[in-house]
Amino acid sequence: MSARQRDENPAGIHLPLDPLPGHSSRGRLERVLRRGEFAVTTELNPPDSADPEDVYNRAKIFDGWVDAINAVDASGANCHMSSVGICALLTRMGYAPIMQIACRDKNRIAIQGDVLGGAAMGVANMLCLTGDGVQAGDQPGAKPVFDLDSMSLLETVRIMRDNGKFLSGRKLTTPPQVFLGAAVNPFAPPFDFRPIHLGKKIAAGAQFVQTQYCFDVPMFRTFMQKARDLGHTEKVFVLCGVGPLASAKTAKWIRSNVPGIHIPDAVIKRLEGAQDQKKEGKQLCIDIINEVKEIPGISGIHVMAYRQEEYVAEIVDESGVLKGRQPWKREIRRDDQMVADRLDHILHDEITETQVDMVKTAH
């Protein structure tokens, strides 16, 4: 094994890290953010299958480029592998997942159970969301639950962690140690209320926030200015949501069909004018990253490249946000590597080894 990586438990990559003073979780993302490093998170496209390899293969392409991976909870109200399931697989392999919890599908009983289950599996980060309405997804006839909202969900998990109690007041024997996140959308009305709303989320327990896709940097700058004036950026790590647009056509479709994503006309014009729209979309994303990373109060980016996951590494690399730092990378263990090399040698190198020869070479 090469020198041990920075945020890794020597006893096993799947184990939680040593607790640090002032940290509420034992995960990698909180360490990166609290060290003041520019964090990069991304989203795993959840498979429509029961094959764990699908999750591993989809996580593998982010190796060495991101600090944490969002395990989405039926995003857009479309049915996929559950976030708890994805987290179970990812934590086994040592990845740092951010478990998304949407209020749409589960009531408070199920949610609190999942929080404990997730934390027990080694999930160190949880993102509390309201969730898209069921009308947006593939099963519009489903019953929308919305028992909690994102704010009361944040508060519920915070109470579980800090007070060691369920919402009912019943005691937990071991509280979940999690780094709590929330989502903010500075690009939807009521614009005046949005920074104040962020303050409410911080009061409820948010320690980091990921924003909706940012395509309008001036609008985001105004939001951040207000958030700074209110003193929010000192209490919360803001990760700006960015992502590549595949083409002008996709951009137009998103604009008219996905509520809450604001794409200015200038962006569409720029894409339409380009020779290779996909490449231009990627370049646009990099340009936006380069602008937002300079905004005071921004602690990282959240790259959402739905169905373009292969570009995440390039986007992160070309924007240079990591400044030469390499996030934790899944590496094969030394003993496993020896066995693999040896097998490869025996099977493919066409050699006949005798015991006598082996003893000779060993000396």
Added chain:
Amino acid sequence: MSETQPTVTQATLVKKAAPKSDYKPADVSPQRRVQRSFAVRLWSIRHSRLLEWFYSRFADMFLLLHPLWKGIGYGRVEAPIKFVEKRVKGFMFDCRMCGQCILSSTGMSCPMNCPKQLRNGPCGGVRANGNCEVEPDMPCVWVKAWEGSQNMVNSDKILTVQKPVDQSLRETSAWLRVTAQAAAARETAAAPKTGAAA
């Protein structure tokens, strides 16, 4: 901009796909089937300051009547009061009788009318024209709540983080609960004083 584009919803598509005489179960959402006009609700939000003033007088009056409610028995007055409350608040705010009214903290815009029943602020799906993600014809309850709250004296009450809805209190009178709680609080506040005097 998306404000200028007409929003084509599932309901519109279904409506256009067949003549009026056909059976179209999903031509409107359940929400719209219950509530077709928002005029009164929006009036209440525009006059949130007046209603805030009125409600505080009204709550005081209810508290004054506490001996009466106690005399008759809160259990017995519950049904008639709820009957009135449901109709009055139903007309004014499209009340859903959650039983734990927070209208004073939400600019007189009832948060239970939000399809996601959010009690702490808007979701991220608000349309650029300020309408709801789920109900494209309905102004977002929280966009209106923010407007309403800005007219009110206690405009910062919107900042309180609300507890999750207690579903066991649905279809009960919020007026009586608030009164009973205020009376109980008054009694506990008065109790140590009388103790000291004695």
